[in-house]
Amino acid sequence: MANPARYWREIPQRYRLEAGKCVSCGEIYFPPRLVCAKCKCRQFRTVRLPDEGHLVTYTVIRVGPSQFADQTPYAVGVVELDGGVRITSQIVDCDFDKLAVGQRVRVEFRRIQKQGDAGILCYGYKCVPA
């Protein structure tokens, strides 16, 4: 993820949860797509996903990849934002024992990764208990 261009390209999604809504059938894609899987239409409108939702499932990562090694243990879950779109996100500022399927959560802006001491800082979304 060190590459500036690769990170920058996803900024509208990572900072503002921008998704694409099919103009024909209304299906919402996050991240946005070029072709609708449902109706094959190729036109989309930009929409912002809601910043609240609930936990569909979760786990606590105790052995993490190197960029996250300092943060273990940390919780990650599949969050269904209000409206139905699902994302994979860390769950922070939480008690692991209190995590539960169905729990309400809220999106917050956090730093996701950094490339050592000299590389770029990568920001994005995490969820906190609502």
Add this chain to the structure above:
Amino acid sequence: MRDVAILGAGLNKKWGELWSMSLRDIFVEAALSALDDAGVDHFDSMYVGCMTSGMFVAQEHLGSLMADYLGMNPVPATRVESACSSGGVAFRQGFMEVASGINDLVLVGGVEKMTDVGGDEATHALSAAADMEYEAYEGITFPGLYALIARAHMHQFGTTREQLAHVAVKNHKHGAMNPVAQYPFEITLEDVLGSVLVADPLHILDCSPITDGAAAVVLCPVEMARKISKKPVVKVLGSAQASSTIALHSRKDLTWLESTAKAASDAYKMAGKGPRDLQVVELHDCFTIAEIIVLEALGLAERGKGGQAAESGMTALGGKIPVNTSGGLKSKGHPVGATGVAQVVEITKQLRGEAGARQVKGARVGLTQNMGGTGGSSVVHIFEAV
């Protein structure tokens, strides 16, 4: 379409941390073993299944490399990639080449060399099987993804931690009888539950290891096999493949493997068989929970009840439908690209009656199921001894 047989099958001598063997050595060793088993010293075309030699050893162009090192230039040689189902998909490609009549003798091999990089880089390379931008970027690991599935399965169906552990115990019991296996020893339920947590609720002993290894088979038309083979002929009855979303969060149902169910359904149809006709199965137990949900998708266990299979002894050697007699990915090891082909090698040995201590008595019909990522791809094959 012609009927296709497995003429030869073999693995490299030992799976594990093979410090003194390079990627190309491991593959060649397995290929030679398969060619010897087949009783031929040449082939018309070859396939190499490998998830990511690029990220593990910075080597691509494996087709050319392996054909060269097998002394088989100028045969066509194709690298196949489908994450953890690279081997199974490579097998299907080889099957189709023989079935179509394009070539008679096709070598299909799978290989992965994972220990030239440290644990961190290996984890990073493996996460390429997931959605790098929207899953891996957030800090999820593969054990983490399967842990999400496990939690959902436990919540939805009441599957227990012990039921997951039973899968690991069973597969180690089988693997203890497999000299090639990376971990050829038994483990107990307490061992699993007492081992360090990797991603709740999965412990380290719920997870398949990092392994170097390779497997290979030689395919030919059934008619040719009947003429030249000194061994019982094993025929490919059904072959099917399906895809699903790359990201777990995009699935409608997190605990249902749509790609496996579709591939299985197509394979059963092609083979004219059903789950009840199977006598031995090799499936993709990358994590204990994976075996449980694959059993459900294959129709070998009722939806939600997959946890009872290992616990009750149904899937153990001697049980109703032995699963992963090789030791599975858990005990045998999981050199990613090799796994799908190694599954075919085990079923071939079972259907020929060559499985020794692991033999399922009277096994005539077997199935392999290989999948990539969290089920983004699945490939199912059905075999019969003829």
Add this chain to the structure above:
Amino acid sequence: MAGIIGYGAYIPRNRIKVEEIAKVWGADAPSYRRGLGLEEKSVPSPDQDTITMSVEAARKAIKRAGINPQEIGAVYIGSESHPYAVKPSGTILAEAIGATPEVHSASFEFACKAGTEAMFVCLCQVESGRIKYGLAVGADTSQGAPGDALEYSTAAGAAAFLFGMENVAAEVNETYSFMTDTPDFWRREYQHYPRHGGRFTGEPAYFKHVLGAARGIMAKAKMTPRDFTYVVFHQPNGKFPLNAGKQLGFTREQIETGRLVPKLGNTYSGSSPMGLTAILDVAKPGDSILMVSYGSGAGSDAFIYTVTDRIKEIQDKATKTRDMLDKNKVYIDYGTYAKYRGKIRRAE
């Protein structure tokens, strides 16, 4: 008249007590508590920094103001812990709130008064008519050297203010700045921790400039301490603001609402700005507020605000500062604190 149309703050969840720090360095906790007037401070999680806190504070400000972020003409973050030495924190903030691309930005630094500098500049731009709305944030995740007195107080937090001409909740009646070259506290480039002049940071530094600015603005506005409902000073510890208030003739009650430091610590560029948000959370129409910041180096910015009817409509639109301070907090030990703050030497 121009003024604050929206405001918001952010405080990380983690807290560490004075006792916990004193234990490690063999210091006498009760005397630190007494001497600093401090009980505990906030600590940012490893995934938080000046920018992440600024985004959360700014989102609250925008929610309260109820404006379209595309109409924000300038975004400034004042901090002494900008994550990049070169690359303004404001571009990331502006992108996150949806204010790009027609927007000004720059990173402000003036030790602890970088936030109020940003506020002053936004106010002027709005008053001049050059921009419609300006967003100014004071935020910090500053570091205190291990074992140094500052380690007890250096905390993390952010406060954001939107300035505009319509629907103003707190009008800016007067501004004043008092600045001299005073080397009381500094950090050279490439140094990890700042250094300070010990007791020199008191009378010739903090007090000279805070009192100078307070007296200066009150003279300019022809007001006395009695005319104010609230006053908020820069809060490096619990004692200094009380002392400054006393010297100027303010009562304890006027000071207390904005004095967050005993439970929050010194949030540097967020210090007096966060105190202001706590006041705005409970202020009533007609209330008069005096704010005096202080930044080492040294200088103080002073503002006089008058709260309008509009305050009642916006206070409850986002989480209040005292709620963030008192609720939902979790205590950590020194080892965790050192790990979070990068004070443990790692392998390359």
